[in-house]
Amino acid sequence: MADDSVRLDGVRKSYNVGTPTETEVLHGIDLTLARGEFAAVIGPSGSGKSTLLNIIGLLDRPTAGKLFVAGADTSVLDDRGLTRLRGRSIGFVFQYHYLISAFTAIENVMMPMLVEHTFPSDAIRRRAIELLERMEIAPWKDNPAANMSGGQQQRVAVARALAMNPGVVLADEPTGNLDTRSADGVFRLMREINVEKRTTFLLVTHNMNLARRCDRIIEVIDGRITSDERQAPHPVRQGGDD
Amino acid sequence: MNRWTPFEWISAVRFLREGRIQTIFIVTGVSIGVAVIVFMSAMLSGLQVNFIKRVLTSQPHISLIPSMEVARPLRHRPGMQELAIVQMPMQRIRSVDQWQKIRQQLQQMPQITEVSPIVSGSALAARGEASRPVTMTGVEPATFFRIVRLPDYIVAGQPRVTSSDIVIGTELAKDLGVAVGDKLTVTTATGRNNTLTVMGVFDLGNKGVNERNVYVALRTAQTLLNLVGGVTSLEVTVNDVYAAEIIARQIQAMTNIEADSWITTNVQFFTAVNAQKTTNTVIRAFVGLSVALGIAAVLVVSVIQRSKDIGILRAMGSSRGQILRIFLIQGGLIGLIGAVVGSALGAAALIFWHAYFRQADGSELFPLILERQLFIATALLATVTGVAAAMAPALRAANFDPVVAIRG
Numbered sequence: 001m002a003d004d005s006v007r008l009d010g011v012r013k014s015y016n017v018g019t020p021t022e023t024e025v026l027h028g029i030d031l032t033l034a035r036g037e038f039a040a041v042i043g044p045s046g047s048g049k050s051t052l053l054n055i056i057g058l059l060d061r062p063t064a065g066k067l068f069v070a071g072a073d074t075s076v077l078d079d080r081g082l083t084r085l086r087g088r089s090i091g092f093v094f095q096y097h098y099l100i101s102a103f104t105a106i107e108n109v110m111m112p113m114l115v116e117h118t119f120p121s122d123a124i125r126r127r128a129i130e131l132l133e134r135m136e137i138a139p140w141k142d143n144p145a146a147n148m149s150g151g152q153q154q155r156v157a158v159a160r161a162l163a164m165n166p167g168v169v170l171a172d173e174p175t176g177n178l179d180t181r182s183a184d185g186v187f188r189l190m191r192e193i194n195v196e197k198r199t200t201f202l203l204v205t206h207n208m209n210l211a212r213r214c215d216r217i218i219e220v221i222d223g224r225i226t227s228d229e230r231q232a233p234h235p236v237r238q239g240g241d242d
Numbered sequence: 243m244n245r246w247t248p249f250e251w252i253s254a255v256r257f258l259r260e261g262r263i264q265t266i267f268i269v270t271g272v273s274i275g276v277a278v279i280v281f282m283s284a285m286l287s288g289l290q291v292n293f294i295k296r297v298l299t300s301q302p303h304i305s306l307i308p309s310m311e312v313a314r315p316l317r318h319r320p321g322m323q324e325l326a327i328v329q330m331p332m333q334r335i336r337s338v339d340q341w342q343k344i345r346q347q348l349q350q351m352p353q354i355t356e357v358s359p360i361v362s363g364s365a366l367a368a369r370g371e372a373s374r375p376v377t378m379t380g381v382e383p384a385t386f387f388r389i390v391r392l393p394d395y396i397v398a399g400q401p402r403v404t405s406s407d408i409v410i411g412t413e414l415a416k417d418l419g420v421a422v423g424d425k426l427t428v429t430t431a432t433g434r435n436n437t438l439t440v441m442g443v444f445d446l447g448n449k450g451v452n453e454r455n456v457y458v459a460l461r462t463a464q465t466l467l468n469l470v471g472g473v474t475s476l477e478v479t480v481n482d483v484y485a486a487e488i489i490a491r492q493i494q495a496m497t498n499i500e501a502d503s504w505i506t507t508n509v510q511f512f513t514a515v516n517a518q519k520t521t522n523t524v525i526r527a528f529v530g531l532s533v534a535l536g537i538a539a540v541l542v543v544s545v546i547q548r549s550k551d552i553g554i555l556r557a558m559g560s561s562r563g564q565i566l567r568i569f570l571i572q573g574g575l576i577g578l579i580g581a582v583v584g585s586a587l588g589a590a591a592l593i594f595w596h597a598y599f600r601q602a603d604g605s606e607l608f609p610l611i612l613e614r615q616l617f618i619a620t621a622l623l624a625t626v627t628g629v630a631a632a633m634a635p636a637l638r639a640a641n642f643d644p645v646v647a648i649r650g
Contacts, residue, residue: 059645
C-alpha cells in the first residue's frame with residue numbers, strides 16, 4: 001500500500017450533476033497502480049478513458065469515491081493543495097505535444113520547475129539539459145518549440161513531464177500523432193525512464209501493439225474496468241525496436 | 243532567461259513578444275493616447291500660464307477706487323410713502339481719500355508686493371489737424387512699471403515718463419503719424435493742455451489698448467485733470483494672484499474703499515480658463531478610458547488564443563494566482579511601454595508645436611513646460627490603467643478549467 005503511486009476506491013464521475021441531463025461516465029472504478037508500473041488503458045472512444053486520466057491527474061475531481069496520489073487523500077485537498085500535488089507528483093504527456101510556442105525547447109522543460117521555484121536558477125537549467133540529453137535532443141535545446149519535428153516535440157514534452165521527477169506520468173495517446181519510427185523512439189525512452197527511475201506510467205492508447213508492450217493492460221468500456229491483465233515480462237518490450 | 247526574473251514576468255514578456263503584431267498595435271494605440279494626454283496637458287497648462295501672465299502683466303491684481311457718488315434724498319417721514327425717480331449723479335473725477343496714508347497701510351501688508359498711485363482720465367491727443375480721444379494714465383514709473391510691465395512691450399524709444407514725456411501705443415502713433423521724439427498736444431475736458439514729447443511706443447497686443455492708452459507722469463496728469471495732489475486709484479500687486487479676491491475684501495474692510503481684484507474684473511477670462519480645464523479633464527478621461535478598453539480587448543483575445551497554454555501551465559502546477567499575474571503584468575507592461583513611447587511622442591509634438599506655431603507678434607504661443615511630474619504621473623497612471631484593464635481577462639484566464647482549456 002505504501003508503495004502505491006495511485007489508488008482509486010469506487011471512483012464515480014458524473015457531469016451536469018443535479019440537472020435532468022446528469023450523466024455518469026465512470027461507475028465506481030477501483031484501481032491501484034504500484035510504483036514503477038507501466039500500464040496501458042485501452043477502450044473505445046467515449047468509454048471514459050480520458051476522464052479517468054483527468055481524475056488521476058487531479059485536473060478533475062471525482063463525484064464520489066476516493067483517490068489517493070503519492071499516499072495523499074485528494075478528497076481533503078482544496079484547489080491550491082491539488083495544484084501543488086499535481087505540480088510535484090504528476091507529469092503529463094498529451095497526444096499533441098502542447099509545448100508553449102513562446103518558449104524554446106529547454107525553456108519548456110524548465111517550465112514546471114519555474115512554476116514551483118519561480119526563478120530560473122542554474123540548477124534548473126542543468127536539470128533541463130540533463131533531461132534533454134536523456135531524451136536525445138540536447139542539440140536542439142535552444143530551438144523554438146514550434147520549429148521542431150513532431151517526434152522531437154513529443155520528446156521535449158516527455159522531458160517536461162519528467163522535470164519535477166514525478167512519481168506518476170500520465171500519457172494520453174502520447175504517440176498517436178507520430179509516425180511509427182518516432183513513436184517507437186518516444187515509447188522506448190518512456191520505458192527506459194520507467195525502469196531507471198521506477199516512475200509509474202499510465203498510457204491511454206488505441207494502439208494495441210503499444211498496449212501489448214506495457215506491463216499491464218486495463219480495458220475500460222462504458223465507464224467500467226472490464227479487464228485488467230498483467231503481462232509476463234517481455235525482454236523486447238523494454239528495448240523497443242527503433 | 244535572466245536568473246533574477248520571476249516566472250510570471252518571463253511568461254508575460256514572452257507572450258507579448260510572441261503576439262508581435264497584436265502587441266505592436268496595442269502599444270501604438272496606448273502611445274497615441276498617452277501622447278495626446280501629455281501634449282494637451284502640457285500645452286494647456288502652458289497656455290494658461292501664458293494667458294495669466296499676459297493678463298497680470300498688463301493690469302494690477304487689485305485696484306482701489308473711490309466709491310461711486312450716490313444721490314440720497316432726505317424724505318423719510320414716518321407714515322408717508324413717496325414714489326420718486328432718483329437720478330444717478332454724475333461721476334466726477336475724484337481722488338481716493340487719504341491715499342498717502344492708505345498706501346502706507348497697504349505697503350505694510352506682507353501679501354502685497356507693490357502699491358502704485360495713478361491718475362486716469364480721458365483726454366484728446368492732437369497733432370496738427372489730427373486728433374484722437376485717449377485714456378491718459380499718470381503714473382509713478384518706478385512703481386507702476388513693476389505692476390504693468392510696459393517696458394517689456396516697448397517697440398520703439400524707451401519707457402521714460404518725466405513731466406514733459408508721453409508713452410503711446412503703436413496704433414495711436416500710426417493714426418497721428420508720430421514717432422519717437424515727435425511732439426503732440428494733450429487736452430482734457432478741463433480745458434487744460436500740455437505739449438508732450440513721445441518718448442516710447444508700446445505694443446500690448448491689443449488694438450484697442452494700443453489706440454487708446456497713453457502714459458504720462460503722475461504730476462502731468464494731475465495738472466491736466468485738475469486733480470493736484472490727488473489720485474484716481476491705487477494699483478496693487480500681490481504674492482499669490484489667486485488670493486487677490488480675498489486680499490481685496492480684506493483691504494476693503496480695512497480702508498472702507500472699494501477694492502476690485504482682477505478675478506472679479508476678468509470673470510469671462512476665468513470662465514474660459516475653467517471651461518478649458520473641464521474640457522481637458524473630460525478629453526483625458528475619455529482617452530484614458532478608450533486606452534483601457536483597447537488593452538482589455540487585446541488581452542481578452544490573447545487569453546482565448548492562449549487557452550491551451552494556460553491549461554498546460556495549470557496542469558504543470560501553476561496556481562490561479564500565477565496565471566492571474568501573468569496577464570496583469572502584460573496589461574501593466576503595455577501601459578508602461580505605451581506611456582514611455584507616448585510621453586516621448588507628446589514631448590516631441592510639444593517641442594515641434596512650440597517651435598513652429600507662434601503668436602501674431604512672433605512671441606511664443608505658450609511657454610514650453612516639460613515637467614518631470616507630468617511624465618512620472620502619466621507613466622504611473624498608464625501602468626495602473628493597464629493592470630486594471632487586464633483584470634477582467636486575467637481573472638477569466640485564472641478561472642479556466644484546465645481540462646476544458648487543454649481540450650480547446
